[in-house]
Amino acid sequence: MRIAFYSTKPYDKVWFEPLGREYGFDIHFIEAACNEETVFMAKGYDAICIFVNDHVSAQMIDQLYEMKVKAILLRSAGFNHVDVKAAEDKMVVLRVPGYSPDAVAEFAMALLLTVNRLTHKAYNRTREFNMSLNGLMGMDLFEKTAGVIGTGKIGQSMIRILNGFQMRVLCYDPYPVKGLEAEYVPLEDIFKYSDVISLHCPLTTETRHLINRDTIAAMKKGVYLVNTSRGALIDTDALIDGALEGKFGGVGLDVYEEEEGVFYEDRSGDIIADDNLARLMTLPNVLVTSHMGFFTREAMQAIAKTTLENAYALENGLPMVNQVGREMAL
Numbered sequence: 001m002r003i004a005f006y007s008t009k010p011y012d013k014v015w016f017e018p019l020g021r022e023y024g025f026d027i028h029f030i031e032a033a034c035n036e037e038t039v040f041m042a043k044g045y046d047a048i049c050i051f052v053n054d055h056v057s058a059q060m061i062d063q064l065y066e067m068k069v070k071a072i073l074l075r076s077a078g079f080n081h082v083d084v085k086a087a088e089d090k091m092v093v094l095r096v097p098g099y100s101p102d103a104v105a106e107f108a109m110a111l112l113l114t115v116n117r118l119t120h121k122a123y124n125r126t127r128e129f130n131m132s133l134n135g136l137m138g139m140d141l142f143e144k145t146a147g148v149i150g151t152g153k154i155g156q157s158m159i160r161i162l163n164g165f166q167m168r169v170l171c172y173d174p175y176p177v178k179g180l181e182a183e184y185v186p187l188e189d190i191f192k193y194s195d196v197i198s199l200h201c202p203l204t205t206e207t208r209h210l211i212n213r214d215t216i217a218a219m220k221k222g223v224y225l226v227n228t229s230r231g232a233l234i235d236t237d238a239l240i241d242g243a244l245e246g247k248f249g250g251v252g253l254d255v256y257e258e259e260e261g262v263f264y265e266d267r268s269g270d271i272i273a274d275d276n277l278a279r280l281m282t283l284p285n286v287l288v289t290s291h292m293g294f295f296t297r298e299a300m301q302a303i304a305k306t307t308l309e310n311a312y313a314l315e316n317g318l319p320m321v322n323q324v325g326r327e328m329a330l
């Protein structure tokens with residue numbers, strides 16, 4: 001199988017190159033993201049392999065189909081960046097569900113602890129021998145209330161972590177699961193009672209701007225909000241207005257609505273034209289990271305393994321257990 005591998009970073013090659021060789025795949029590593037301008041590079045390949053900030057529209061699917069590309073191999077759990085419906089009769093879309101839910105949940109907790117206890121500021125201060133504590137006061141998490149939205153693999157891992165901090169955990173999911181150490185409540189109650197809210201649901205038409213002016217207004221003053229899921233779960237304009245009004249104790253964002261083309265790139269020498277992103281960076285209680293919740297050795301290894309297992313299943317007519325669409329219908 002010949003695979004056009006878009007958005008390649010050096011750390012991708014570490015795992016994909018040796019494993020790809022073992023499978024006998026011919027992987028062509030391309031640095032460019034997959035978009036309307038670069039889709040032509042897939043000509044002559046059986047599959048494209050893409051990450052979260054590559055996107056594949058219906059029109060691109062038609063182009064890929066004409067080029068006889070048979071599969072879109074996602075190196076991610078989320079698949080909101082591909083027009084799955086348009087792909088339905090033309091090619092398979094295979095994803096990597098739950099490669100390391102703990103990696104993302106642990107990172108969500110890292111964001112929460114950072115924006116709460118301000119270790120990132122303390123680090124900078126002490127390096128300059130500024131040992132003052134002014135402005136560094138945080139909040140105990142012990143016995144506070146946490147709200148988890150989305151109780152899939154990552155949400156469940158987050159619940160376990162929050163329980164470790166002996167927090168009272170409320171959760172919401174349209175498809176509840178049994179046996180969690182958390183109490184399912186209506187979504188309104190998550191907003192009303194939580195001191196900390198962590199988002200772990202996928203981006204769908206239903207969840208887009210789940211965090212908006214109304215839901216922010218319904219939250220407690222001083223609430224901590226963490227988003228490691230997808231940027232567009234939050235209406236950024238509303239978030240910024242809420243932050244300016246002093247609504248949040250802290251906000252940790254690993255994802256951002258308009259992250260495509262910015263996250264994963266070194267843009268330190270560029271003038272950033274995105275006013276919202278620039279504004280977020282100026283808010284002292286907002287921490288933005290570059291969609292890195294997944295980024296552990298274990299997760300990267302698991303992503304490479306499952307992505308290539310998916311390709312192997314396709315090539316050899318084996319059951320494609322990670323096919324988007326089919327697995328969703330199960």
Ligand code: NAD
Nearest residue numbers: 078150151152153154155173175200201202228229293294
């Ligand atoms: P999952 O499919 O196991 O769980 C998602 C859960 O969300 C499911 O239980 C589902 O029922 C629930 N859900 C669906 N609609 C909902 C709604 N309207 N309100 C509340 N819950 C809803 O997925 P997962 O592996 O736990 O991943 C969750 C999300 O995390 C992914 O969709 C992806 O966007 C994001 N993610 C981020 C990173 C990162 O690096 N930051 C890495 C992996 C995944």
